[in-house]
Amino acid sequence: MPKLKKIDETKYVYAVSRIRAIEKRLLDKIRLDRMVEAKSADESLRVLLEAGYGNGDNDLKSIFEYENILKEEHKKVYSLLNELAPEQEIINMFLLTNDYHNVKVILKAEFSDQDESSLLIEPGSIPASELKLMIKDRNMSKMPSIMRKAVEEVIDTYSRTSDPQIIDLILDKANYTHMKSISASLDNKFINQLIVMLIDLRNINIFLRVKNLGKSWDFLQKILIRGGDIDTKVFIQNFDAPLESFIEELKFTQYGSLLEEGIDSLRSTGSLTKFEKLSDNFTTSYIKKAKYITFGIEPLIGYLMAKETEIKNARIIMVGKINNISNDVIRERLRESYV
Amino acid sequence: MYKVGVIGDKDSILGFKALGMSVFPVTSAAEAQETIDEIAAMQYAVIYITEQFAKDIVSTIDKYKDHRFPAIILIPGNQGSLGIGMMSVKKSVERAVGADILFKDE
Numbered sequence: 001m002p003k004l005k006k007i008d009e010t011k012y013v014y015a016v017s018r019i020r021a022i023e024k025r026l027l028d029k030i031r032l033d034r035m036v037e038a039k040s041a042d043e044s045l046r047v048l049l050e051a052g053y054g055n056g057d058n059d060l061k062s063i064f065e066y067e068n069i070l071k072e073e074h075k076k077v078y079s080l081l082n083e084l085a086p087e088q089e090i091i092n093m094f095l096l097t098n099d100y101h102n103v104k105v106i107l108k109a110e111f112s113d114q115d116e117s118s119l120l121i122e123p124g125s126i127p128a129s130e131l132k133l134m135i136k137d138r139n140m141s142k143m144p145s146i147m148r149k150a151v152e153e154v155i156d157t158y159s160r161t162s163d164p165q166i167i168d169l170i171l172d173k174a175n176y177t178h179m180k181s182i183s184a185s186l187d188n189k190f191i192n193q194l195i196v197m198l199i200d201l202r203n204i205n206i207f208l209r210v211k212n213l214g215k216s217w218d219f220l221q222k223i224l225i226r227g228g229d230i231d232t233k234v235f236i237q238n239f240d241a242p243l244e245s246f247i248e249e250l251k252f253t254q255y256g257s258l259l260e261e262g263i264d265s266l267r268s269t270g271s272l273t274k275f276e277k278l279s280d281n282f283t284t285s286y287i288k289k290a291k292y293i294t295f296g297i298e299p300l301i302g303y304l305m306a307k308e309t310e311i312k313n314a315r316i317i318m319v320g321k322i323n324n325i326s327n328d329v330i331r332e333r334l335r336e337s338y339v
Numbered sequence: 340m341y342k343v344g345v346i347g348d349k350d351s352i353l354g355f356k357a358l359g360m361s362v363f364p365v366t367s368a369a370e371a372q373e374t375i376d377e378i379a380a381m382q383y384a385v386i387y388i389t390e391q392f393a394k395d396i397v398s399t400i401d402k403y404k405d406h407r408f409p410a411i412i413l414i415p416g417n418q419g420s421l422g423i424g425m426m427s428v429k430k431s432v433e434r435a436v437g438a439d440i441l442f443k444d445e
Contacts (some may be wrong), residue, residue: 019435064366323350 004187009088015084016299022080025052025102026308026339032240035329041321045069048314066318070311079124081300090191090297093182094304099124099131100175103147104133107154107167118187137174141255144233146181150174176202180227190298197286199228200255202277207235207246208263208272229253245265258282271306273333281336284309288338306338313337344378344409346371347389351416355387368395375399375411383409389416390424 108118262275288304320330345421413424
């Protein structure tokens, strides 16, 4: 067994102090409430600008600029963490999702002969322009091996089946497998547990969606991600049984109450909106532990994920406001915040 | 090959992209007008436009009434229907058939 990489906490003294200082600027419940209660989308956006979003110039031509503002904010978070984190490869681990998104975009654009540049997300652990070149030239020797294998598999399978769905299936799975393999090389319980949890939640989501779609169990078997706490067998064995037996089986795991509530709402509304919100809240409440860790990488990851949730919330409110969705419905969809 | 275009606010029309149509998100009536003129000259046989924008650029839409292409069809946006889309279907039918054969009971 290779030696696990230990994270040297003392290196994080400065980074954590900085994070603690900016953490105070995260949107708290009061600010979010103000955004929801605002009379117009314009007013909601103003609250966001007050909280430090945008580049300090408060003269916006149109509320639709919110998309760029959120995108910029996303970039800001990552560049701040890149600047602060003494060990970049760990922060990079959380950039993988962007990388895989970019790979998908690049491949889909190539297969459908379209221009993709507006859909690429920066920053990634590999700059999007480099990814594009590697894929275009089919020269992927510099790609991490899990990613390279996935890209090769996509190219091969797509050329035989012309089924665009496999692009998402293969790459989403590789994304999690990749994160898991990095976390497995680290001697850090917080990260390890976090990734396991993300995989479990993802698998539950996959299970419910595949069941809802009435797809076959071998389809399920193919896309389930290995490396979670819940064995993939549990999903496969319960696939043909009623949902009760699945809930029963996981009742005494940490996901018990989440499942019960989420599936209740799935039954009454036919949608997974509530389950997805509960999953996010579940992750947030785990991440909150980072607040009590004095030195180490945890507060950085906590901040990163808190910020992601915050941006998601801001987007839910802005889209809701622009489309005249009622405040109650918006509030129902908002994720719990970190602060 | 002819194409289908959809013009409207982003949140209302993005879904059409999955059907293989070209979507053109706009945020103002002026922008919608420009887009219509721009894509009408291209290979678009049918252009859907949401009522919310169509109501402010009636004259532009009327301009294309007597052209063979494109056919401009009004659709409701995500804020519900204003009824003008149906009205214009009714008018077109009357013009083509000579009588209102769709809504005569109402």
